[in-house]
Amino acid sequence: MFNFLRAFALVVLFTAPAFAQNADRPAVPLTGFNPDKAEVHANEVLVPGLIGTKAVEGHIVIPDIRSATLIQPDGRIWRDYRRGPLLWIAAAAVLGMGGLLLAFYVLRGKIMIEGGRGAAVIKRFGSFERFMHWLTAFSWCILALSGLNIAVGRVTLLPLLGNETFTALSVWLKYSHNFVAFPFMAGVLLMLVVWVRHNIPNRIDVTWFKMAGGLVGHQHPDSGKFNGGQKMVFWVVVLGGLGLSITGLGLLFPFTVTGILGMQLVQVIHGGIALGMIAAMLGHIYIGSVGMEGAIDAMKDGVVDLGWAKTHHNLWVAEELAKSPHAAE
Template structure:
């Protein structure tokens, strides 16, 4: 039997509006909007200013009519977040540029015989790069959500930007899981050498020898590196937990909770991006010879003696490297 189109539409309209209709707690005036709002405010004004009605569908959050916190959240997302992120990134890049021009790279004198010492195993490097690559991917795809519409959309057009952003968002969700796994392994593999020790205070007081003066002694990781490690553990941990909450919307949290998770997720992510910019500078041009530690796993013997003298003194006999005097440090050339 053919159902006339109009009848079908009417039935559909009746069904959906019936299911979704917001049932207000008491008789509601249908004409005067202001009066309705006033009545609502008096009747179901929840402590956070939310105004709710009742719905006959399982999804009870559809009953929220007005959520004032949503306006602050939207303000944060559209007005404040881009400025906070941009400021943190510019400050981090500026600070590293200043460090480069004021203090200069922390050079060392290469070992004349070209001897190297094993610094990281294959597993340590794999875990580091898995965490690093996934973090960088998450940063780029996350920053696209904040800046994409201003920076990318005008360049590549609406359609390409829409496709790219959808794919970026999808990949952000899955790569997030790789980051969580990498971070968990990195936490375990390096926790011991990153525990605080008395030497750390000495290192901090001397600013790591970055601005001249005697080079403070250090074991496998110095105090600066320990800070990076703990920031990665706690910051990455907070990003991971809030990310999981965002991946499972309304599973445990209500709308206010979800908005809070989003704010915490994005602010900590921005802070961590700034810290990682500093880490990338120090792990490459800031401390020449470091990058080899994370590529081949081996570093020049004099690099180890200069930057991690106590660690080198312990490792050299184990790795069959003959002792030789520690070369004098030549900071900031």
């Protein structure tokens, strides 16, 4: 995390826009070469651009000095990344992870409650916990879908929908991406405050991971309110959410903290974190829904089957029963 923040600070430092200094600068830095020459090499006309990176600048008379930028050669690297590697990374995150989960489902099947559902249930999450979970989950889903459209919509949806429909859809998705970012950030913050005390890693988690959480084989490792895998999900959401928020705000208010090169770098980082998180959350959504019988009850009604809870969160059940013998009924 520290490294990420340091890298982000470096990006900001080295790519900060030079608008303040450039405000009074003549917008025509075209000196030192002959524009009538039959051939002008791009390097001859590159100047420290008004957008915070080297660029080919033209002459403008309107106040928005950024419009004077004609060509930003570094931008080609960014564009090539978006047209090539990004598409493969997105495919790996969505289709790769989807394929793995499907294979897991086929090989292992749904994880059933051992001995079937019983009559007794135990309260797992209060209504506020469920509210913050679904606030984060719904807003994250909208952000993931609209973000994927920004990343790969041109090669996936455009050929299917045609220009007009794709444009209309993309405009809506872009607006939702901008605005839904705020409930998502609020949800992540709430989760951090409410759940952090249950998510501090400890020795029990090491054993949990060594036993692969009981998924492989039929033995169940000890677990408190959240097991090792869930703690990992929690930190992916909190740290990934923080990374997405910082980089996302940088993009939402363009040219505020960094110039164009910085924004291109920030966008690559934003997309990278998002795709990593999409892969991780697909796993979470799978195990929280079709992958495991009884799991979804926790986020639906707030109560879970006592047998399920004893199997997957034995130490937590013991704690709850110690607090109140009526915790399960």
